[in-house]
Amino acid sequence: MNRKLTALLAAMALALAATGCGGGSGGDSGKITLGFSQVGSESGWREANTKSVKESAQAAGIDLKFSDAQQKQENQIATIRSYIQQKVDVIAFSPVVVTGWDAVLKEAQAAKIPVVLTDRAVDSDPSLYVSFLGSDFVKEGEAVGDWVLDEYKDATGPVNIVQLEGTVGSAPAIDRKKGFESKIAANPNLKVIASQSGDFTRADGKEVMQAILKANPKIDLLFAHNDDMGLGAIQAIEEAGKKPGVDIKIVTIDAVHDGMQALADGKINFIAECSPLLGDQLMDIVKKIKAGQPVDKRIVTTETTFTQQQAAEALPTRKY
Amino acid sequence: MKTVTGHRLFWPAAVLVVMLLANVVVTPGFLSVQVRGGHLYGSLIDILLFGAPLILISIGMTGVIATGGIDLSVGAVVAISGALACYMISGQDDQGSVPGVLVAVGLALGLSAVLGLWNGLLVARAGIQPIIATLILMVAGRGVAQLITSGKNINVNSPPYKLIGGGYLLTVPFAVLVAAVVVALAGLAVRRTALGMLLEAIGGNAEASRLVGIRSRRLIVLAYTFCAVCAGIAGLMISSNISTADGNNAGLWMELDAILAVVIGGTALTGGRFTLAGTVLGALVIQTLSTTIYTTGVPPQTTLVFKAVVVTAVCLIQSPAFRAKVFRRRPGAPPPDPVASPGPADVEVRA
Numbered sequence: 111m112n113r114k115l116t117a118l119l120a121a122m123a124l125a126l127a128a129t130g131c132g133g134g135s136g137g138d139s140g141k142i143t144l145g146f147s148q149v150g151s152e153s154g155w156r157e158a159n160t161k162s163v164k165e166s167a168q169a170a171g172i173d174l175k176f177s178d179a180q181q182k183q184e185n186q187i188a189t190i191r192s193y194i195q196q197k198v199d200v201i202a203f204s205p206v207v208v209t210g211w212d213a214v215l216k217e218a219q220a221a222k223i224p225v226v227l228t229d230r231a232v233d234s235d236p237s238l239y240v241s242f243l244g245s246d247f248v249k250e251g252e253a254v255g256d257w258v259l260d261e262y263k264d265a266t267g268p269v270n271i272v273q274l275e276g277t278v279g280s281a282p283a284i285d286r287k288k289g290f291e292s293k294i295a296a297n298p299n300l301k302v303i304a305s306q307s308g309d310f311t312r313a314d315g316k317e318v319m320q321a322i323l324k325a326n327p328k329i330d331l332l333f334a335h336n337d338d339m340g341l342g343a344i345q346a347i348e349e350a351g352k353k354p355g356v357d358i359k360i361v362t363i364d365a366v367h368d369g370m371q372a373l374a375d376g377k378i379n380f381i382a383e384c385s386p387l388l389g390d391q392l393m394d395i396v397k398k399i400k401a402g403q404p405v406d407k408r409i410v411t412t413e414t415t416f417t418q419q420q421a422a423e424a425l426p427t428r429k430y
Numbered sequence: 431m432k433t434v435t436g437h438r439l440f441w442p443a444a445v446l447v448v449m450l451l452a453n454v455v456v457t458p459g460f461l462s463v464q465v466r467g468g469h470l471y472g473s474l475i476d477i478l479l480f481g482a483p484l485i486l487i488s489i490g491m492t493g494v495i496a497t498g499g500i501d502l503s504v505g506a507v508v509a510i511s512g513a514l515a516c517y518m519i520s521g522q523d524d525q526g527s528v529p530g531v532l533v534a535v536g537l538a539l540g541l542s543a544v545l546g547l548w549n550g551l552l553v554a555r556a557g558i559q560p561i562i563a564t565l566i567l568m569v570a571g572r573g574v575a576q577l578i579t580s581g582k583n584i585n586v587n588s589p590p591y592k593l594i595g596g597g598y599l600l601t602v603p604f605a606v607l608v609a610a611v612v613v614a615l616a617g618l619a620v621r622r623t624a625l626g627m628l629l630e631a632i633g634g635n636a637e638a639s640r641l642v643g644i645r646s647r648r649l650i651v652l653a654y655t656f657c658a659v660c661a662g663i664a665g666l667m668i669s670s671n672i673s674t675a676d677g678n679n680a681g682l683w684m685e686l687d688a689i690l691a692v693v694i695g696g697t698a699l700t701g702g703r704f705t706l707a708g709t710v711l712g713a714l715v716i717q718t719l720s721t722t723i724y725t726t727g728v729p730p731q732t733t734l735v736f737k738a739v740v741v742t743a744v745c746l747i748q749s750p751a752f753r754a755k756v757f758r759r760r761p762g763a764p765p766p767d768p769v770a771s772p773g774p775a776d777v778e779v780r781a
Contacts (some may be wrong), residue, residue, distance in 0.1 A: 313581070
């Protein structure tokens with residue numbers, strides 16, 4: 111009697127384990143399941159990012175479970191927990207904020223599900239995730255700085271530079287400023303005469319630039335931490351009776367559609383790209399993890415820079 | 431002298447003048463206004479132009495605060511109104527058509543009025559605390575704006591629409607003219623009719639005013655609706671100025687600036703007596719503060735602290751209790767005419 115019961119229990123456990131396994135691999139033979147938790151859909155940039163992930167997953171034959179956290183960390187944590195319960199193969203997410211991820215990342219680790227961060231970093235211990243795929247903001251700032259160095263390498267007098275910074279305290283604002291200023295330090299003629307925050311928005315970019323224009327009669331170059339502030343500043347410069355791109359040269363970061371259009375129109379002189387199209391790279395990482403190959407802890411998004419000429423050529427086929 | 435300093439508008443006006451003078455010291459050409467490109471150009475014009483939306487919202491807010499309420503949803507209404515107008519215009523074949531723009535503007539203001547009506551009904555009919563009733567729309571409204579824009583910035587290229595927030599009429603910014611007209615009309619309505627007195631009565635004691643026959647509920651709904659329409663106009667100005675509707679950021683935290691403008695102007699949050707002229711001064715003080723920060727180059731990391739210090743100083747200098755303690759000219763003298771500045775009554779109650 112006792113033996114029979116044990117055998118029955120064992121059979122039941124086996125059956126349960128079998129169904130559990132089936133659920134884990136998504137039912138398909140060998141198809142990888144990726145759970146992706148997006149920050150939200152707050153900007154055109156983010157939208158292109160979402161589209162890229164979805165399209166790349168389809169192209170790579172990866173089963174994608176997608177969720178939008180609507181800018182809330184608690185939504186994102188709940189989503190990641192549900193991915194752990196569904197036993198997806200890999201979890202990827204763009205963290206809303208930097209802090210507070212230790213617990214849920216440990217849960218994922220306990221469930222032996224590898225985690226990939228995209229676009230934004232966390233302050234948790236690096237052993238809790240496999241890889242961080244995203245832009246290097248310092249490099250973006252440096253790319254702009256390099257262009258400015260080259261543009262003014264023959265300048266004899268001082269070059270007055272205005273900087274429109276992003277949201278105070280945000281990683282892109284801090285790092286882009288750092289990268290840019292470290293580069294231009296090489297030429298003592300290049301001077302940042304005013305540096306104010308335009309909060310990454312067009313309206314603030316315009317308002318701040320309008321005030322700076324009045325306080326500083328001679329401005330040679332404007333560096334805006336993103337396209338939107340640059341676009342706002344262009345309007346302010348035009349209203350002051352000056353020609354953007356000619357009287358005041360403008361360099362920005364992002365390369366969103368409106369920015370590229372202004373670049374092609376000659377109102378911006380140079381843009382360093384901050385690409386949201388990281389879908390293909392993400393799928394490569396997922397496949398590598400699944401195949402047991404090692405992946406780098408930090409992978410930088412493939413990004414480029416655009417001059418006016420290149421922008422005009424790239425615009426017709428640009429995805430965002 | 432005492433009659434001058436005792437005037438309820440003396441302190442806000444003095445603060446504004448001091449701030450402008452400080453700017454002149456740092457930036458010598460600050461007050462100069464010239465005609466450039468066929469319109470007025472200068473820092474003062476900037477203050478008026480960028481201050482116009484805040485002035486409008488603060489005027490609406492003054493009416494609401496006079497009834498003893500508060501409206502936290504104005505920032506969200508700013509976003510919704512701009513988003514709807516730009517969405518309508520961007521869908522037209524000819525974005526420059528005047529009738530098309532008028533329809534878009536009309537719809538945006540109509541929707542703003544409906545939102546104000548909603549706030550007013552929640553407060554006056556459903557009896558929900560104003561701060562909670564309007565908090566609902568403050569949170570939900572930004573979602574509505576993003577729904578309209580589908581989370582993107584909507585760009586428009588429409589000269590007639592551009593006029594509202596970025597254009598000039600007879601060299602003067604059109605937005606400033608609009609704000610001036612609204613302020614003048616509101617001033618006439620509250621001071622040349624009994625409306626102002628009725629609003630103050632409701633703010634003083636809603637139940638008592640109802641018992642003496644004032645239709646307080648109807649007037650409260652009116653105040654919230656007017657406030658939302660003002661916010662709607664401000665939303666049109668802000669989106670028109672940059673030819674873009676930004677559902678995420680347009681009008682963000684503007685409700686707090688508006689409340690601050692009302693208080694700096696000398697209207698107490700407890701309701702009752704209010705002053706529209708003071709509110710306009712308060713809004714100008716806030717905008718001048720922003721422009722000052724940008725022109726004088728206060729480092730961005732310290733901007734908020736700088737603002738806080740100035741605002742604290744402004745509030746302290748307006749408090750008779752504080753002035754009596756610090757500048758004790760006649761020890762033991764009671765604070766000046768309490769009717770002259772309603773703000774301090776609030777301070778004393780809490781102290």
